[in-house]
Every structure is written in structure tokens, then in C-alpha cells.
């Protein structure tokens with residue numbers, strides 16, 4: 534399996550953090566620090582910061598993403614945002630199926646699949662999140678669960694469309710807890726996801742698939758994680774809110 538076949542992607546997930554002034558300041562600090570990155574750099578920000586982030590990153594190597602989108606094109610869906618609304622603004626990425634959406638907002642594998650397909654159809658790049666809860670890991674069903682999440686999320690997504698998808702493996706027990714998966718654990722599950730892609734599509738598609746790790750990745754542990762053969766970068770929460778820390782992770786992925 535040749536890691537050089539795919540590009541590492543470091544994506545920040547700001548979650549529900551930063552007002553517009555803070556967003557602008559963070560991006561201003563970040564720009565020079567990641568300007569020479571050889572991996573892709575993405576920041577996924579709250580809807581209210583998208584316009585600010587797009588303006589602040591113009592002409593740079595930093596791409597902008599949203600943290601979710603709805604599966605319908607328009608209609609009576611109070612509080613939702615469609616994929617077309619995002620692309621119209623110039624947004625290029627969207628996170629779909631984050632565990633916080635699944636845990637707190639009733640997101641299911643089926644709605645993750647619908648949102649993934651809608652985002653792809655609109656031309657967005659999808660960061661598709663999968664990952665087990667601590668209980669699942671303790672019950673020894675991590676591989677089965679993550680395989681199922683991946684298969685349902687990608688139902689009816691063609692091999693061509695798959696090029697618009699990045700998968701983020703985020704063990705729920707490692708998110709925001711300071712408890713990182715070991716490099717071996719992260720690599721093991723990323724490799725399982727890759728084998729699911731090989732089964733669903735083919736080996737070439739699996740080899741080309743960017744699979745990130747996410748969950749308490751920080752400036753200290755990033756290097757070891759992104760050096761793993763099946764880990765192609767990361768989806769970063771807390772550490773993405775600090776320009777210096779995020780840039781250290783970007784540098785680690787540029788070398789890894």
C-alpha cells in the first residue's frame with residue numbers, strides 16, 4: 534500500500550467556537566504559518582464564520598469548509614443549510630456525520646448517506662466521519678461498527694463520486710477527552726476502513742482514499758499519528774483553535 538498515492542489532509546473542525554472577529558484573527562495568524570504546507574489544509578467553521586473565513590483565506594492554500602449540510606436542496610427545513618447554499622458562497626468542503634451530530638442531533642447512518650450524496654451532487658468535498666463509542670470498543674465490535682457506518686454512508690456513491698470523499702476515523706471516546714487513540718489503534722481502524730473501500734469499490738479506490746484520524750490530536754502527538762501507513766492526516770478539534778498548534782500539526786503531516 535503506497536502512501537504517496539494520496540495526499541494528507543489536515544482539517545480543523547472549529548465546532549461551535551469563535552465569533553467573526555476571532556475567526557479573522559485566527560486565520561490571519563494561521564496564514565503565514567501554513568503557507569508552505571505540502572499537505573492540504575482545510576478549516577471547517579460555523580456557518581456564521583464562512584463568509585469571513587472565505588474572505589480571509591482568499592489567495593491562500595487554506596480551504597474553507599462547513600460543519601454540516603442538509604440533504605434537500607431547499608424547502609421547509611427551519612434552521613438547515615443546503616449544500617448548494619454552501620457552494621454558492623465558495624465553500625469547498627463539508628463535514629458530514631460527525632459524532633456530535635450523531636449523539637446530540639439524531640443523525641443516523643441513513644441521514645449521513647443522504648447528506649453525503651447531496652453534498653457530492655453539489656460539488657462539495659465531504660469529510661465523512663465514522664467511529665465507535667467506548668462501549669463498542671469494549672464489546673469488541675469496532676471493526677464491524679466502523680465498516681457498517683462506512684458502507685451505509687457510501688451507499689449509492691459511485692467510484693467517480695468517491696473522489697470527493699475523505700473519511701475521518703474519530704473514535705468517540707477520544708474526542709475532546711485528551712484521550713488519544715494510540716498510533717497503532719488509529720492505524721488499525723484506518724486500515725480496516727481502507728479494506729472496506731477495497732471491498733465496496735476496488736483496490737485502486739482504496740489506495741487513493743484519504744483516511745484521517747481525529748480525536749485529541751494535538752501538536753505533540755500528531756507526528757506519530759500521521760506517520761502511520763494508513764493515516765493520511767487528521768481532523769482536529771480543540772488544537773485547531775490555536776494557530777500555532779494547528780500549524781505544528783500541518784507541518785507534521787507535510788513531513789509524514
Ligand SMILES: O=C(CO)COP(=O)(O)O
Pocket residue numbers: 546631703707708709710711747748749750768769770771772
Ligand atoms: O471531533 C474532533 C474533530 O472533528 C476532535 O476533537 P478534539 O481534537 O477536540 O478531540
